[in-house]
Amino acid sequence: MTNLHFASALLPSGWADDVRVVVADGIVVKLVVGVAPEAHDERHHLAIPGIASLHSHAFQRGMAGLAETRGNMADTFWTWRETMYRFALEMTPEDVESVATLLYVEMLERGYTRVGEFHYLHHDRDGTPYANVAEMATRIAQAAENAGIGLTLLPSFYAHSSFGGAAPHAGQRRFICSIDQFASLVDASRNAIRTLGGANIGIAPHSLRAVTPNELAAIVPMAHGAPIHIHAAEQVREVEDCVAWSGQRPVEWLLEHAPVDQRWCLIHATHATPTEVASLASRGAVAGLCPVTEASLGDGIFPARDFVDAGGRFGVGTDSNVLVGVTDELRQLEYGQRLKHRERNVLSGGSGSSTGRALLDGVLAGGAQALAQTGAGIQQGARADIVSLDITHPSLAGRCGDAILDGWIFAAGGTAIDCVWAGGHKLVAGGHHRLRERARAQFNATVRRLLA
Numbered sequence: 322m323t324n325l326h327f328a329s330a331l332l333p334s335g336w337a338d339d340v341r342v343v344v345a346d347g348i349v350v351k352l353v354v355g356v357a358p359e360a361h362d363e364r365h366h367l368a369i370p371g372i373a374s375l376h377s378h379a380f381q382r383g384m385a386g387l388a389e390t391r392g393n394m395a396d397t398f399w400t401w402r403e404t405m406y407r408f409a410l411e412m413t414p415e416d417v418e419s420v421a422t423l424l425y426v427e428m429l430e431r432g433y434t435r436v437g438e439f440h441y442l443h444h445d446r447d448g449t450p451y452a453n454v455a456e457m458a459t460r461i462a463q464a465a466e467n468a469g470i471g472l473t474l475l476p477s478f479y480a481h482s483s484f485g486g487a488a489p490h491a492g493q494r495r496f497i498c499s500i501d502q503f504a505s506l507v508d509a510s511r512n513a514i515r516t517l518g519g520a521n522i523g524i525a526p527h528s529l530r531a532v533t534p535n536e537l538a539a540i541v542p543m544a545h546g547a548p549i550h551i552h553a554a555e556q557v558r559e560v561e562d563c564v565a566w567s568g569q570r571p572v573e574w575l576l577e578h579a580p581v582d583q584r585w586c587l588i589h590a591t592h593a594t595p596t597e598v599a600s601l602a603s604r605g606a607v608a609g610l611c612p613v614t615e616a617s618l619g620d621g622i623f624p625a626r627d628f629v630d631a632g633g634r635f636g637v638g639t640d641s642n643v644l645v646g647v648t649d650e651l652r653q654l655e656y657g658q659r660l661k662h663r664e665r666n667v668l669s670g671g672s673g674s675s676t677g678r679a680l681l682d683g684v685l686a687g688g689a690q691a692l693a694q695t696g697a698g699i700q701q702g703a704r705a706d707i708v709s710l711d712i713t714h715p716s717l718a719g720r721c722g723d724a725i726l727d728g729w730i731f732a733a734g735g736t737a738i739d740c741v742w743a744g745g746h747k748l749v750a751g752g753h754h755r756l757r758e759r760a761r762a763q764f765n766a767t768v769r770r771l772l773a
């Protein structure tokens with residue numbers, strides 16, 4: 322049993338003063354507002370809910386910043402992808418665990434208490450399945466356990482190099498499964514997270530590039546009601562190739578041919594038309610936005626204003642993990658819209674409303690839906706995923722309520738995080754995860770070897 326007391330906390334009902342939170346077995350079992358701290362309560366100034374990174378490829382943290390030298394030709398997503406493939410082809414299961422552990426430590430330090438791991442690096446370096454087909458998924462689960470982050474494991478089905486069932490490239494050999502292999506992989510992945518507190522599983526058909534319609538129809542039922550995540554319309558070339566193959570754009574195709582509903586999360590959906598935006602919003606699916614990665618890769622800017630105006634649900638993911646932080650994603654999301662529309666406070670939801678609050682509320686709800694978490698936010702019955710902010714940070718001075726969120730997201734950034742609890746465990750104190758030094762040392766040794 323842990324007893325926490327916050328002078329101020331952002332609850333689902335709004336800001337409240339003098340909030341006492343009792344945690345047992347990782348869950349908030351009691352929450353009382355307007356009470357003084359009791360003798361043995363751990364006291365903090367200000368609490369906000371932990372956020373989910375709903376889309377991550379953990380191994381890519383190892384190559385963060387390594388694709389920032391311009392290539393010979395137009396430097397696009399596709400040249401970045403070649404670098405990523407070369408990196409992915411070298412990593413052992415131990416390397417993946419080491420890189421993912423540091424990543425999840427950093428996520429916790431930067432305000433994420435859960436990760437949706439869209440996991441497609443399955444097989445040995447020559448493409449042969451490991452003796453345990455879910456060896457790599459087991460390493461991801463171990464990394465989540467090491468760091469203490471909540472895990473939603475999303476094993477990815479990947480079979481082709483382009484639309485219409487094109488044969489995979491040699492560089493994709495570690496990703497490729499048959500439908501039967503994938504069924505075994507999902508079962509083994511379920512087993513890999515069985516004893517991991519707060520973990521759950523979904524499935525992730527990689528994209529319409531990598532999965533044929535028949536394969537999609539065969540694997541969607543394997544979700545058994547759990548989340549289904551798929552990349553869609555990230556790149557203009559992908560949209561053009563999809564139109565050449567089917568006469569339809571990726572989001573359009575999915576909305577017409579797949580049972581897209583509240584269980585689904587379309588990752589990126591960057592190049593969605595107004596019609597697609599309205600339909601996606603009406604289906605109740607989540608748009609899994611990854612603003613930092615989308616900017617890094619030059620993908621484009623999602624029509625977030627129109628989507629939000631249509632009632633669309635959205636969450637954020639760190640995707641390539643080139644830079645990890647709740648504030649970084651939210652700031653980039655809003656700034657992309659400002660640059661596009663040449664206005665300020667585009668996603669605030671209306672005059673007089675705080676942009677930071679609207680963004681945080683949006684991604685809290687969207688992230689929870691996309692990763693099948695009930696009861697998002699700090700409330701009785703929910704997982705105790707809590708972030709406390711350092712109110713002595715200059716960018717938070719003199720603020721209260723939503724102005725703190727605006728100061729945090731747009732001015733202070735990740736450095737204003739003090740403590741983080743995930744599943745009731747206090748993992749970060751004074752901005753430092755308790756595993757930081759060890760995780761960095763292992764990660765650095767791994768990456769030095771991979772780059773040697």
Ligand SMILES: [Zn+2]
Pocket residue numbers: 376378439552588640641
């Ligand atoms: Zn992705």
